[in-house]
Amino acid sequence: MSSALWFLVVLGPLVFVHELGHYLAARLFRIRIDGFSIGFGPEIFGWTDKHRTRWRISVLPLGGYVKFAGDMNAASQPDPEAARLSPAERERLFQFKPIWQRAVVVAAGPMINFAFAILIFAALFTTVGQPYTVPKVAGIVPNSAAQAAGIKPGDMIVRLEGQSVRRFEDIINVIAINPGHPLNMTIARDGRQIDLSITPRRVEERDRFGNVYERGLIGLQATGRDVIRLNPFQAVGAATAQTLALTKSMATTLWQIVSGRRAVTELGGPLKIADYSGQSAALGLVPLVTFIALISINLGFVNLLPVPMLDGGHLVLYAIEGVRGRPVSPKVLEWSFRTGLALVLSLMLFLTVNDLASFGVWNTLARIFS
Known part of the structure; x- marks a missing residue:
């Protein structure tokens, strides 16, 4: 229970920061936003602001989303019916904005996670050293x-x-x-x-x-x-170098797993993050804050992977659109989102099984029923 609570303490603010990046970039380009959710599934509570954006806390605290007007779902899959709206209405819809603006909005989420990690490290380097x-x-x-x-x-x-x-x-x-x-x-x-x-x-x-x-x-x-202890200017430089080094390490480790140099059992999911959250909190404030920065980098890195449904997948589609001079067909877009959803759900299931194995659950069950 303690680990579960610390998991919410660690992940909740980072999801908010990530989605806030999308939200602020969208507001910059005058894009209408229907919803801002921390978590998925049914709404626990929420409110609607003066811009008609519904802010909500949802049941499953494993992520979040910003839903733009004219999107069919939380994954920002464009609604074909939006093409029937008037030019004035389409002007404020995400899917009708120029490619570069859509790319900025999508990239803003991961980028703010990296920036947040830099801010954390810089604060630690100036205070703790x-x-x-x-x-x-x-x-x-x-x-x-x-x-x-x-x-x-x-x-x-x-x-x-x-x-x-x-x-x-x-x-x-x-x-x-x-x-x-x-x-x-x-x-x-x-x-x-x-x-x-x-x-x-x-x-x-x-x-x-x-x-x-x-x-x-x-x-x-x-x-x-x-x-x-570093001065603020030195701290920002050192924090940026630290964030870049950790990002490179994540990319290297992922490639080692894909290429077979590391076992897939080293991958951890939500349960493992919850476990490490509780362990980091037990070690003290500095280890906990450092762990939050590490997960923020991880969140930014994972979301930039070229997988449909993730921010990186959207950026790949925009790159294809830029080269072709027109968006991919609705059919291709639909199948890419279905494939991405299947991949993400399969990965979550695999990581959960992995986590349970690392906790010894399967060995215990095997002993019980043998």
């Missing part, structure tokens, strides 16, 4: 990947996978998500730079909550870590 460890090797774990690669104490890590390394923390996540995969690293030693390849070893770890996960380790020992 940002961890900083000089990327200098203090020691090498015997028989480790670092020793096999020829790294020595005193070496400075300059680049990893073509990206400059400013602090030791920059390499931790890259190493963690690439177990068993060779990485290009550049070190500085005695005034010269040396390029080498290093392959993180696969290790299985268990955290204090009993979660088991696989990660990569190379066996480097660093110097002492400082926590530095």
Whole structure:
């Protein structure tokens, strides 16, 4: 129950922020909005504002939507009957706006999620501070990947996978998500730079909550870590870099799962998010706020995937429309939305089964009925 409550605390505001991005962009282009919903299904309560927009809280808190006038449903599938309206009425409908305006409205949702994460990280870096460890090797774990690669104490890590390394923390996540995969690293030693390849070893770890996960380790020992408070300008830059790095990690991890380098069992759904929400809250305010920023990035990233029903799918259709010079046919549009709905529902079902397996539900049932 505690995890469920923290799940609502984490996801509810992020869904609101996401849909608020769509809403504000639509208002900017004078698009009429019929509804703004947090959650799906029957309305629990709501109100109608002076612009005739119905604001509602719905039963299923697993997302939300902004419904534009002239749409058949919450997925913004255009209503063919809208073409019969007068030119004055069509002027304020989303489907009759120029492509670039529709694209801005659709992209505004994911983009505001990324911006929200940047805001959270910037606030943390100015108040709590940002961890900083000089990327200098203090020691090498015997028989480790670092020793096999020829790294020595005193070496400075300059680049990893073509990206400059400013602090030791920059390499931790890259190493963690690439177990068993060779990485290009550049070190500085005695005034010269040396390029080498290093392959993180696969290790299985268990955290204090009993979660088991696989990660990569190379066996480097660093110097002492400082926590530095940044000024607002530095904080925004560092927060933007942090958000971009986490987004890249999500894309890399997803590709690893698609390509078979990672098991699909590592994917988590709503139940796992709820579980981690409760765990993050138990660790304190800073871990909880950091987790909220991470989920905000995740929400923005997932919605940009080119799947019909998601924002990324809409952007793909607008790109096709721009190339063809006319929208795709209503039949193609209908089937794309049906396919997207089937994919999303199938994925949600799969992730839920995955989550229950990670909690040991299926093993318990098997023991009970065996």
